[in-house]
Amino acid sequence: MPDHAPCTHLATHDVSNQPPVSGDRDLLREDLPLAEGLAREAPAWVAERLAPLACNAGRESWQVLADEANHYPPELRTFDRHGRRLDEVHYTPAYHHLMHLACGGGWHGVAWEHEGAGGHQAHIAALYLLTQVEPGFCCPITMTHAAYPVLRQDSAVLATWGPRLLAHDYDPRALPIGDKRAATFGMAMTEKQGGSDVRSNTTRATPNADGSVRLTGHKWFCSAPMSDAFLTLARDEAGIGCFLVPRFRPDGERNGILLQRLKDKCGNRANASAEIEYADAWAQPIGAPGRGIATILDMVQQTRLDAATAPAGMMRQALREAWHHAQGREAFGKRLADQPLMQRVIADLALETEASLALCLRTARAFDGAPHDDHERALARLLPALAKFWHNKRGPAFMAEAMECLGGIGYVEEAPLARLYREAPVNSIWEGSGNVMCLDVMRVLGRHPECIVALRQELALARGAHHDFDRALGMLERRLDATPETLEAQARWLTQRLAQCLQAALLLRHAPNAVGETFCTARLGDEATPLFGVLPAQAPLAAILARINP
Template structure:
């Protein structure tokens, strides 16, 4: 017979309710302020339905299921026919339907062409907010968005593919694109022997009599192999060249693309990343032979922006979960949110998240500006800076947020382990930290207007904070010192890139964020003794409380 105390024994008390039923756009002050600042209140209103759906209990569950049930590769059907099909769980398709439906694919390129001045800002804010649901499906969405600038090298190919990539209809399945309502795009750049060194690629492109090519070789990392078309680099007679490779040919036959295997990855488990083999694969040249890297670099730049947005989204989701937890969990006689040291930690995480958000949306607004040369130059220098810094900060920040939940954050049900496994990805994808730091040096050396743009942008906050002023001067002094020695410059590339990115974030926070947020950032990140430890802020308690309250979600 059971004990009369069994009901009490099994009662769950002092447990935090799941963070569901909130609008992830409306709950994010840094995001909403940036959208209105760079766009308008109307743009923000457009994003609220997305925010409500992203914060729903259903979205949380669909994201969980998509990561529990991983994609599966079937190379042959029961009759022995090669099919190379990747099957996804219905939750993946639920997420993709809504991501594409909310216009997070290539939609803004057509909206911009139709005169929408905030098309990319709207999409960027939506991409960041929708990342709260599940990060893996953002990969094919991002590549689809990024393909359009590269496709514009060839008017005919751009006109053929852009309307399908810009569609808000998610239409999965291997069929000729003439039968589809929308399409998705991927990319195949890296190979076994080269990785980021794509000029070492050995995949061959053989010209045919009709002006097409066939590809022969192996691609080491190609995500979302079920996409409808891919931009692929291969060696033609004139050098590394970019090609458009459809998954299905117009006669409904499969293009000879063998999916060798799916990668067993640390995170991003819902998304299929594959190795592909080409042997007589049909391809159309995009741009001139030997200009492949220059052609596809436009796609790389756009995906780098999404790396920043995705990492900022991970940060925001992590700090939301941490601040929500401490606002509802008691220990040692009071709420964790009222403990001075916990306030210090959560406030520090919140400022890190806000800095990432304001920088990401500042860059998105620059994509909307097609006229101002300052905006173009700022994109050139600030994209690799932000990609290096924000993506590099995400793993440590996510780990600290997980720790705020204690053991509850270490179990899969909390979804914090999912965020933690995902956190390093964007620092690797589209160029590792070293690649982006060296790209910063390339911009500084070849395009003096890029440095001028950085100086102009950070200079708009001159005089508002002495710590920021000092950091600007110190960063310029560091650049001058490193520029005297080529080897020292490369050796110090990470130090320089990190400093330039942090100063850029500081200038944006000083100009646009509440005083307590800017004060915390400048007092910590721009100080000479900052070591990256979260929760070591030397700031008054009232300021910490204000920052924590600003970042804690509320549920209606």
């Protein structure tokens, strides 16, 4: 047999007409709407503390870890090799690096360290940045953050768990709380038969002599099942109660939290969600007996604001990817970034991103002001549901449009847009679907008239700034005067329009005229359409596009 020479691969073409590798970014310095929003809404310390995170989170190496965490999703380890129950979730090291990025900076606890003094604004801005690294791992960050106001309802519980919840550290080890440096929290509310209707829950709480309880039942979705403790709802003699369920009982043995399986989800693949059984699980009551739903609402309000912020962060990442591609790619003799239709699409995406961020930051300021200001307290009651509903309704269409800007390369898994597209629906479903959000908005407006007063005051601050805005306010006022039955039938329209009008008011007051006026015409004018890229003929595209990456 003759010897064969090694095969030589000849280049068939040059790789050209592709955008350059984006490289490391400073996610605060390059985000003018975020920098302006923080300067407007937050104390100076917030931007100063965020600056190192923004620089670090923009490194390309984090995207490599995000890809790994999604490519190798968590695995359930039910038993050890001897057949003993483990009920543990195994993650790739990349996931733990992502958790260290968030917890090491204390972003899960910053709202409570600086409560009433910019803490919520710091948390929301950090979540907006962390989402641009990888949205999935932000779920346990959100729930750990949101658990704190519930823990404060019991001084003994707070003394044990509070310091570890606030620790600037991440400790993934499965150990009793006394052996942990830091703790994370999950939640387990919904059951198969009820979903959002938690009043139909059947999990039973049986009292022990020492005041603790034993839980027996199932939970259809348990978020972040690797957490050190869970807040859950169960039924006792007084009704539906709220309970804290630790991974380990006080005697150091594993608690009766049996992980049945991990959910195989459309997106959010770096994060685990599980079906669980409570098999005589030890738990502590928190809050008043029979008032579990009211008790847990302290947590839900927090998680809803986070669920409104995540799509804003995802929009920013998708916008940045689309604009970077358009600037580095030519078609039909000129750059995509110079094509009139592409400019209109990306400018419209930029408007949506800026409007969503503005509403998130304003809501966070309301959270910070709520303890000492009636106006801010009224806004804090209403705005999370508004923002969560509308930002998440815009998210999937936004991701699809941004993906289309890249063409086929946007649809492949190497690009983050495919991951963002699969991720987009989850925050709409989590913590209450769209209909639940709209019904909550109607409930707040019906039971808390001070919320309507506060919202009208906010909207009135921009009255007279744009004719389409003024006309939209007039129509909104007429609809709000309808009967309760009519209001519920129009709940989706009202919730959408309230959110859009508030976004418009914020942009008219605080953004450049090019942004605020174009947003009003495109969203509230005669030719308003849900289709991205339909902007007024004379829209100042250059001024809007210049704000994407100044």
